[in-house]
Amino acid sequence: MNTDTTIVAIATPPGMGAIAVIRLSGNLAISIVDSVFVSNSKSKKLSKQKAYTIHYGSIVDGNRVIDDVLVSIFKAPHSYTGENIAEVSCHGSVVIQQQLLELFVRQGAQMAKPGEFTLRAFLNGKLDLSQAEAIADLIASTSETARRVAMHQMRGGFSNKLAELREQLLKFTSLIELELDFADEDVEFANRNELVALINSILAEINKLASSFSLGNAIKSGIPVAIVGKPNVGKSTLLNRLLNEEKAIVSEIAGTTRDTIEDTIHLNGLNFRFIDTAGLRQTTNEIESIGVKRALNKIEQARIILYLVDAQEEKETILNEVNKIAKKITDSQKLIVLVNKEDKSDSNHVAPVIDELNARNILTIATSAKFGQNIEELQQKLVELGKVDMPENEDVIVTNVRHYNALINTRKSLEEVLKGIHNNISEEFLSIDIREAINYLGEITGEISNEEVLGFIFSKFCIGK
Numbered sequence: 034m035n036t037d038t039t040i041v042a043i044a045t046p047p048g049m050g051a052i053a054v055i056r057l058s059g060n061l062a063i064s065i066v067d068s069v070f071v072s073n074s075k076s077k078k079l080s081k082q083k084a085y086t087i088h089y090g091s092i093v094d095g096n097r098v099i100d101d102v103l104v105s106i107f108k109a110p111h112s113y114t115g116e117n118i119a120e121v122s123c124h125g126s127v128v129i130q131q132q133l134l135e136l137f138v139r140q141g142a143q144m145a146k147p148g149e150f151t152l153r154a155f156l157n158g159k160l161d162l163s164q165a166e167a168i169a170d171l172i173a174s175t176s177e178t179a180r181r182v183a184m185h186q187m188r189g190g191f192s193n194k195l196a197e198l199r200e201q202l203l204k205f206t207s208l209i210e211l212e213l214d215f216a217d218e219d220v221e222f223a224n225r226n227e228l229v230a231l232i233n234s235i236l237a238e239i240n241k242l243a244s245s246f247s248l249g250n251a252i253k254s255g256i257p258v259a260i261v262g263k264p265n266v267g268k269s270t271l272l273n274r275l276l277n278e279e280k281a282i283v284s285e286i287a288g289t290t291r292d293t294i295e296d297t298i299h300l301n302g303l304n305f306r307f308i309d310t311a312g313l314r315q316t317t318n319e320i321e322s323i324g325v326k327r328a329l330n331k332i333e334q335a336r337i338i339l340y341l342v343d344a345q346e347e348k349e350t351i352l353n354e355v356n357k358i359a360k361k362i363t364d365s366q367k368l369i370v371l372v373n374k375e376d377k378s379d380s381n382h383v384a385p386v387i388d389e390l391n392a393r394n395i396l397t398i399a400t401s402a403k404f405g406q407n408i409e410e411l412q413q414k415l416v417e418l419g420k421v422d423m424p425e426n427e428d429v430i431v432t433n434v435r436h437y438n439a440l441i442n443t444r445k446s447l448e449e450v451l452k453g454i455h456n457n458i459s460e461e462f463l464s465i466d467i468r469e470a471i472n473y474l475g476e477i478t479g480e481i482s483n484e485e486v487l488g489f490i491f492s493k494f495c496i497g498k
Contacts, residue, residue, distance in 0.1 A: 036156060039061040043055055056121075073089050163191050165490070255304035336419075339371055376406065
């Protein structure tokens, strides 16, 4: 990438709106706008103005006025990208936006690629790679928790933690490598007991960060909620009721749902990703059996399982069903039993079932998905369960699979260091394993990177950011 060029892009969402912002970054950013800007106050050129100031005037193409605008100027190195930046706020007409873009390109700017502004910020040392990725997460956040986690990471919470770990490892590897210079004298600069204690301490931090990925992924993508039960028990009707739309086909014919259907809703600051699954039953139908297998996989992946039973079933039948599904639930999962189709059953029949299950500490709610009965209570319980594991302070939460994989690789390298110390291997091999761990940590922040990785990361950004 040629960072000597000046880039331009529309920074606001595509389409027509009240206003639009066109952003330029590079050595010539301010002078390019200067060449077509006429100030209403007849003040000096933009390039002569102070940074962090806004100027009102018109953008002209020859004798033709394209629009009246506000121009904000930021000067290197004190800007988002570390370069000169000019932001032109114009009226939101698509025609005006396009004409301004074309004009700036004719004046010497080049169209920006996805994420190129943030990539320049990274290359110019304004932020590290994990902070850059947090910016993308912040833009994409659709819940308060996701926003808060992304903001903490963007402000360096994760980076600071990694920098602390890397610094400790660098200190010891430098001492170990120093021993190589005195190999003939049999000296030990790096105390092995202290190194073991340090590695174990760092491993504890790495394990804590890696284990937070399950929660972080739920915050970022939505808490996965599997809707399961036997065929024709009302799973698709419940999904449609929760989403308030006809997302899934509903039929009296058992086994209508053959594949998983997913969608996300927002409840009280949390995103929930609901997964409607095929009915759980023995079947000889090849397609339906695939759906049942996928349903079982989704149960394993879900954090919350909504298990539907038919209120018309006998009490013992319902209890046996619930016992079977309860055995599949892990400690990290939560189960809610919904005694559905209550509208078709006698309340005197349903109440003992609910009392029995609640007595076993299994949260149970009587519902009618068809008529919306107790759906609000279900939503409240989902929010309560979803918030149990949500971070309430500034804990570092890993939300990115790339970061998670790097942490796992770091852990493997550190475990090799411990094995090496136990087996009294030479300083040279210890140093290699420690440096490998340092490099994996550096991959997260971008201290160790390559063009292919950077290209992949920033290609997922929106143009203009």
